[in-house]
Amino acid sequence: DDLGEILYLCFLFPPLALSGPEEAEGPEGGSLTLRCVYKDGMQSAPKYWCRAGGLFLTRCSQSVKTSGSEVEATNGPMSIRDSHRDRAFTVTMKELTTQDAGHYLCGVERFGFDDTLRVTVTVSSGEAGGREGLGGGLRGRETTRLNNNNNNVGIC
Secondary structure (H helix, E strand, C coil), X not given: CHHHHHHHHHHHCCCCCEEEECEXXXXXXXXXXXXXXXXXXXXXXXXEEEEECCCCCCCEEEEEXXXXXXXXXXXXXXXXXXXXXXCEEEEEECCCCHHHCEEEEEEECXXXXXXXXXXXXXXXXXXCCCCXXXXXXXXXXXXXXXXXXXXXXXXX
């Protein structure tokens, strides 16, 4: 039965809920901005950006998180703002230092396991202040390596 096979595959390999950059880069002393896009139905869920690392249950450190609303949230030089209409949240990191380089997670809180997307942040030496780049005129420079696997609209 074809429907049974499709449902079985959907259970084993559910469509991913987030898409965005695999890598992002900003200049030392400057800023970077990136967007993480989520599936419909996740608008009211809290979104977050955090440095990957820590124990299994606390996978993050240095985080900034929305309450599920569209109000901008900040934590030091990091900020996050959700746009329910665009089904995307925008993350900004300011005053970048070489210590900011590393692996981060775009995340959407869900019951059970959160939906996350891993992003590698690099900090380049050079002029401060950010540069225009990919992402519709967002400040900073996003590399062209994007994770778009999650934009699929499937039958699952």
